[in-house]
Amino acid sequence: xxxxxxxxxxxxGKAYSLEVDIRESLLEVLRNRLHLTGVKQGCSVGECGxxxxxxxxxxxxxxxxxxxxxxxxxxxxxxxxxxxxELSKVQQAFVDEGAVQCGFCTPGLVLTATALTESGRKYSxxxxxxxxxxxxCRCTGYSKIFNAVKRALDADC
Amino acid sequence: xxxxxxxxxxxxxxAALEMLSRNPELKIIAGGTDVLIKMRNGALEEAxxxxxxxxxxxxxxxxLDNGTISIGAMATFAKIARSSIINENLPVLSExxxxxxxxxxxxxxxxxxxxxxxxxxxxxxxxxxxxxxxLKLLSRSGSRTxxxxxxxxxxxxxxxxxxxxxxxxxxxxxxxxxxxxxYIKYSGRKAMDIAMLGVSAxxxxxxxxFSDVRIALGVAAPVPIRxxxxxxxxxGKEISDETMKETGRYAVKSSRARDSWRASKxxxxxxxxxxxxRALKEAVxxxxxxxxx
Ligand SMILES: Cc1cc2nc3c(=O)[nH]c(=O)nc-3n(C[C@H](O)[C@H](O)[C@H](O)COP(=O)(O)OP(=O)(O)OC[C@H]3O[C@@H](n4cnc5c(N)ncnc54)[C@H](O)[C@@H]3O)c2cc1C
Ligand code: FES
Ligand code: FES
Numbered sequence: 001x002x003x004x005x006x007x008x009x010x011x012x013g014k015a016y017s018l019e020v021d022i023r024e025s026l027l028e029v030l031r032n033r034l035h036l037t038g039v040k041q042g043c044s045v046g047e048c049g050x051x052x053x054x055x056x057x058x059x060x061x062x063x064x065x066x067x068x069x070x071x072x073x074x075x076x077x078x079x080x081x082x083x084x085x086e087l088s089k090v091q092q093a094f095v096d097e098g099a100v101q102c103g104f105c106t107p108g109l110v111l112t113a114t115a116l117t118e119s120g121r122k123y124s125x126x127x128x129x130x131x132x133x134x135x136x137c138r139c140t141g142y143s144k145i146f147n148a149v150k151r152a153l154d155a156d157c
Numbered sequence: 158x159x160x161x162x163x164x165x166x167x168x169x170x171x172a173a174l175e176m177l178s179r180n181p182e183l184k185i186i187a188g189g190t191d192v193l194i195k196m197r198n199g200a201l202e203e204a205x206x207x208x209x210x211x212x213x214x215x216x217x218x219x220x221l222d223n224g225t226i227s228i229g230a231m232a233t234f235a236k237i238a239r240s241s242i243i244n245e246n247l248p249v250l251s252e253x254x255x256x257x258x259x260x261x262x263x264x265x266x267x268x269x270x271x272x273x274x275x276x277x278x279x280x281x282x283x284x285x286x287x288x289x290x291x292l293k294l295l296s297r298s299g300s301r302t303x304x305x306x307x308x309x310x311x312x313x314x315x316x317x318x319x320x321x322x323x324x325x326x327x328x329x330x331x332x333x334x335x336x337x338x339x340y341i342k343y344s345g346r347k348a349m350d351i352a353m354l355g356v357s358a359x360x361x362x363x364x365x366x367f368s369d370v371r372i373a374l375g376v377a378a379p380v381p382i383r384x385x386x387x388x389x390x391x392x393g394k395e396i397s398d399e400t401m402k403e404t405g406r407y408a409v410k411s412s413r414a415r416d417s418w419r420a421s422k423x424x425x426x427x428x429x430x431x432x433x434x435r436a437l438k439e440a441v442x443x444x445x446x447x448x449x450x
Contacts, residue, residue: 003163023158045197046190046262047349058235058264064193065265068164069210112260133348134259 007071011036012080020067027051027062029070030077038078038107042136049135052108053077059112059134078107081114090114090152099148101139109135113149123153159196164206170215170295170324176207177320178297183207185322187231188265190258191274215324216267218242224330227293230269230323234281235260237268247328248443249338249357253284256342259349269323272308275315282309282381283357284340286373289332293325294318302327309380336361336369337444339436343428352376353420354428358436360391362444367391372404372433377412377425384411387433396441405434 004019011034020029027044030036030053042050044063051063054076081088087095090113100106109132116123116131123131128149137145165183167173177183186192186206195201209215215231218240226246228237234254237243243251257263257271257280271279272292285305293302296318303316305326310316317323338359344350355375361368370391372384387407394400414425 021158022164023161025159028158045194046258049259049261052261059261060264061261064189064197066159066161066164066189066193066208068166069208130255130348131260134261 005068005071007068009070009073009075011075012077022066022068024067025063026053026055026065026067026070026075029067030062030075036077036079040104040107042104047136048105049108049112050105052111052135054111054115057115057118059108059115061134076111076114078110081110088114089155090117090149093148093152093155094145097144097148097151099140099144101137105135105137105139105145109137109145109149113152116149117152125150128153159193160202160204161196162203162205164208166208166211168211168213170212170322173207173209173212173322174295174297174320177322180205181319185209185273187267187270188233190262190266191270191276209322220246224334226328226333228268228326228328230273230325231267232269234258234263234266234268234271238263247284247288247333249284249287249340249359250281252340253280253342253355253357256280256340256352262349268326272305272326273315273317273323275309275313277312277378277380278351278355278376279381280340280342280352280355280375283355283373283375284338285326285328286381286383287338287357287359287371288328288336289371291327291329292323293327294321295324296321300324306383312379333359337440339439339443341432341436341439343432351419354425354432355381356429356432356436358433358440360437360440360444362396362441365396367394367396367400370404370437372408372437374408374412374429374433377414377429379413382411384408384433386410391437396446398438401434401437401441404437405430405432408433 003022008017030039040050042048046061046064053062186208216229219227234257238254271281290305291302336359341356342352343354357373359371370388375381387404390407391404409426409429414422416422
């Protein structure tokens with residue numbers, strides 16, 4: 001007895017109307033239906049942050065967010081961050097600081113950092129650490145990621 | 158995929174209460190950060206869900222005319238931590254809110270879900286106890302208000318009747334006015350970790366003495382608790398390191414810590430003694446030392 005519901009959402013600036021299975025997470029719909037495979041699936045239980053997307057501008061773990069909840073919402077995935085082939089300043093900062101190794105954690109971290117730069121606020125070092133604490137990285141040891149986020153935020157003022 | 162057979166998304170509280178009274182099998186889902194994890198673990202199967210997310214206004218934070226602060230059950234911890242009403246009047250709750258999970262979790266997790274889930278480690282629990290918070294519960298047959306201290310019934314169990322929805326958390330002025338306080342979450346990591354111990358201390362002072370002291374602990378007994386022996390000891394005493402250290406020793410008496418894989422009983426009792434002292438001392442420093450009455 002499969003149950004489907006129709007939802008409308010805007011993903012990376014493009015409007016979609018689609019039938020989703022009520023059992024699906026937003027992560028599953030983004031990856032399997034819209035083929036936005038920059039959204040990574042790590043733990044599936046909200047611990048690692050690999051699946052982070054922005055929902056109405058706020059970072060959320062899409063693995064524990066029901067697809068039916070996305071109805072009427074604006075979603076940003078890593079695919080929507082660069083504009084006309086130009087890296088965003090957050091992406092450029094990650095490149096410049098060498099903050100990417102295998103890259104599995106990178107889409108989520110770039111989105112969280114993007115939300116920080118768009119908040120227009122200033123962040124102390126401690127606050128930056130707190131704001132990226134919902135992401136696990138198995139490669140870099142975090143220092144370069146921290147530096148990249150700080151650089152992106154500094155480039156802002 | 159989650160094991161969901163149906164999900165209702167009512168647009169009003171009335172409709173939600175009606176659905177709940179017709180179908181007692183419905184499981185309320187708010188932010189989903191506990192419910193969906195249970196489903197992933199197989200602890201909840203073939204769920205029929207009632208999502209509160211489409212009901213407008215359930216996340217409002219307001220000060221009522223009589224000074225009571227009302228926090229909508231659907232307010233997320235991110236919203237609570239940012240709220241000026243909370244930061245100005247209930248700073249300890251804001252401190253507890255930012256200690257929950259990480260930023261993405263705080264954008265989803267609600268305070269109502271935190272309390273109704275019944276976990277002894279719920280980071281908002283100790284602070285709500287220390288502020289003498291009350292819970293407003295609504296069902297089709299009426300509403301009732303219960304103190305948080307009477308809501309916890311056992312490990313993972315709360316006194317929520319079938320077909321009842323928690324709508325607001327109320328903190329009367331007598332609970333927060335002219336107080337200073339501090340929350341200490343003790344855990345292995347600074348973020349994304351569950352408390353090994355949570356300590357909330359709130360006090361009022363008069364003439365260099367404690368006139369009111371409230372100490373609450375998470376993860377020190379089967380449910381979050383207040384330390385009545387420690388409070389009774391401290392009230393009326395001179396504000397000094399000695400008083401506060403002794404209050405920490407008394408706090409151990411109210412606790413019923415046990416051995417678990419996270420920490421041994423002996424270690425937990427040591428933590429209670431030391432962290433109650435530290436939380437109270439920090440509260441006093443924030444309160445400007447002595448007279449805040
Ligand atoms: C990675 C991760 C880290 C976490 N870290 C922490 C942490 O550090 N500290 C902490 O305290 N918790 C933590 N949690 C647990 C969880 O996020 C919180 O308990 C959260 O506040 C639950 O709120 P929710 O809205 O997501 O609840 P839900 O999962 O939607 O619901 C939880 C329970 O409450 C009931 N319920 C919800 N709202 C109502 C209502 N209005 N009326 C009646 N019943 C209701 C539901 O039926 C369910 O039983 C973490 C969870 C995850 C996944
Ligand atoms: S996959 Fe969502 S947090 Fe790990
Ligand atoms: S770069 Fe490999 S997990 Fe972060």
